[in-house]
Amino acid sequence: MSSQPPENINVLVVEDNQADADYACQLLDCYAERPFVCVCVGSLSDARQRLEQGDIHVILLDLELPDACGSQGLLSLHAHVPDVPIVVLTGLDDEHMAAQSVAAGAQDYLSKSAVDRKLLVRTVSYALERQKAEAGIQKSERRFRTVFEHAPVGMVLAELTADIKILEVNQAFGKLLGFAQEELVGRSLLEFVHAHDWPGCWEAAECDLRQGTGNLVRQEIRLLSRSRQTVFGQINLSLITDEKQGPLRLLAMVEDISDTRELIASRQRADFMSTLAHDMKTPLVGASMVLGALLEGTVGALDPSQSELIAKLRASNQALLKKIHNLLEIYALESGKKPLMKGDVDIASLLEAAVDRVQTLAELKNIEIRKSVKSPGGSFSADGDAVRCVLENLLDNAIKFSHEGTTVEITAEKSDSLVLLSVKDSGQGMTESIRQRLFQRFFQGDPAKSYSASCGLGLYLCNRIVEASGGKITCSSQLGQGTTFTLELPL
Numbered sequence: 001m002s003s004q005p006p007e008n009i010n011v012l013v014v015e016d017n018q019a020d021a022d023y024a025c026q027l028l029d030c031y032a033e034r035p036f037v038c039v040c041v042g043s044l045s046d047a048r049q050r051l052e053q054g055d056i057h058v059i060l061l062d063l064e065l066p067d068a069c070g071s072q073g074l075l076s077l078h079a080h081v082p083d084v085p086i087v088v089l090t091g092l093d094d095e096h097m098a099a100q101s102v103a104a105g106a107q108d109y110l111s112k113s114a115v116d117r118k119l120l121v122r123t124v125s126y127a128l129e130r131q132k133a134e135a136g137i138q139k140s141e142r143r144f145r146t147v148f149e150h151a152p153v154g155m156v157l158a159e160l161t162a163d164i165k166i167l168e169v170n171q172a173f174g175k176l177l178g179f180a181q182e183e184l185v186g187r188s189l190l191e192f193v194h195a196h197d198w199p200g201c202w203e204a205a206e207c208d209l210r211q212g213t214g215n216l217v218r219q220e221i222r223l224l225s226r227s228r229q230t231v232f233g234q235i236n237l238s239l240i241t242d243e244k245q246g247p248l249r250l251l252a253m254v255e256d257i258s259d260t261r262e263l264i265a266s267r268q269r270a271d272f273m274s275t276l277a278h279d280m281k282t283p284l285v286g287a288s289m290v291l292g293a294l295l296e297g298t299v300g301a302l303d304p305s306q307s308e309l310i311a312k313l314r315a316s317n318q319a320l321l322k323k324i325h326n327l328l329e330i331y332a333l334e335s336g337k338k339p340l341m342k343g344d345v346d347i348a349s350l351l352e353a354a355v356d357r358v359q360t361l362a363e364l365k366n367i368e369i370r371k372s373v374k375s376p377g378g379s380f381s382a383d384g385d386a387v388r389c390v391l392e393n394l395l396d397n398a399i400k401f402s403h404e405g406t407t408v409e410i411t412a413e414k415s416d417s418l419v420l421l422s423v424k425d426s427g428q429g430m431t432e433s434i435r436q437r438l439f440q441r442f443f444q445g446d447p448a449k450s451y452s453a454s455c456g457l458g459l460y461l462c463n464r465i466v467e468a469s470g471g472k473i474t475c476s477s478q479l480g481q482g483t484t485f486t487l488e489l490p491l
Contacts, residue, residue: 237250
């Protein structure tokens with residue numbers, strides 16, 4: 001069965017020199033893998049008229065036209081059709097003009113004297129792919145802007161300065177404090193937070209900043225309204241970071257918990273977080289596919305520096321997708337939309353799969369993972385993926401808090417009615433006060449002491465999964481003697 005022919009790419013060539021226009025079209029006509037269809041016009045006004053008809057995918061633009069000179073034509077066309085990529089193809093071999101053109105909206109700048117078929121085809125193809133990626137990012141930003149502005153909880157975007165200068169707030173935050181949105185922009189967030197409450201919030205955020213985890217910091221605080229009345233709220237802080245520049249902004253979500261209908265508010269918050277995560281996931285998946293296509297050379301070969309840059313972008317994109325996936329899993333578990341699916345789980349295979357997922361992390365710290373299945377072994381009834389996820393989380397923590405060159409033990413033992421799964425580390429252990437609160441939601445321990453969870457959700461989820469499976473999870477620990485987590489699950 002023959003494959004479907006590739007879709008045509010319609011190219012508008014804006015060039016008043018007919019010979020140059022014909023040459024550009026000839027270069028593109030020679031490329032058979034993806035047919036280019038050229039439409040030639042000789043002036044800016046003719047170009048605008050042709051663009052009114054639509055169906056143009058990319059523009060090749062000369063900067064010397066009868067009715068436009070320099071960047072004038074570029075600015076005009078970019079404003080007229082901002083979603084159509086423009087590649088400047090001109091006789092002006094001028095680096096300054098090239099920089100101006102890119103700043104004015106051009107995807108690339110080519111000199112007629114240096115262009116050949118390979119360069120022109122690759123430039124046009126890259127321009128199309130970059131425009132597609134940019135369109136996905138812009139769509140994601142518009143969605144985030146809509147969610148930010150209409151979220152049922154207060155949201156604040158602030159600078160990471162000493163006074164936490166407010167850059168943007170949504171309607172809900174202004175209403176919470178009794179201010180118009182524009183009255184809050186430019187002021188310090190600290191003006192509206194009780195003096196005794198902010199240090200605790202910021203200490204947790206600074207700990208996250210040092211660790212570079214980008215996790216959510218959640219704490220109850222007292223806010224001061226316009227009338228200086230106290231508003232009890234729950235603030236969620238997260239750092240917006242850049243791979244190279246580090247932390248850039250602080251995003252705060254503030255919910256009024258003065259109302260006794262906390263259960264309703266909690267459900268709204270969960271739905272909002274799920275919507276936000278879902279809306280962010282779709283464009284990120286699309287962007288990942290585009291970046292993957294570029295790395296695979298689908299639209300042409302990349303040089304080493306380009307490959308390295310795009311690989312870093314893709315890795316960062318995948319890390320963000322993983323976090324969003326975890327948020328959606330949390331929501332699905334707690335809302336009951338994803339019930340556990342029980343089946344026959346082989347104990348030895350379960351341990352093998354869990355260890356395999358964290359083996360690389362253990363090798364980085366020269367830690368040996370010892371696994372043991374005590375007699376009689378066999379199998380038990382549970383959701384295998386969910387239990388493996390719990391064991392992976394416990395093993396990950398055990399490796400993190402064990403000293404280099406030590407061991408981590410994972411064991412399984414089956415009795416008449418229970419299967420016991422244990423993970424023991426070789427770390428410093430934890431205090432009794434921390435152990436008692438370990439499975440609370442968003443509890444993060446004491447970063448300055450022997451044990452601190454990375455975000456306060458992992459062990460909470462482990463506990464929820466085990467409880468939903470009809471079992472329980474316990475922790476025994478002493479300072480200087482390590483920590484052991486034990487799962488008791490019914491057969």
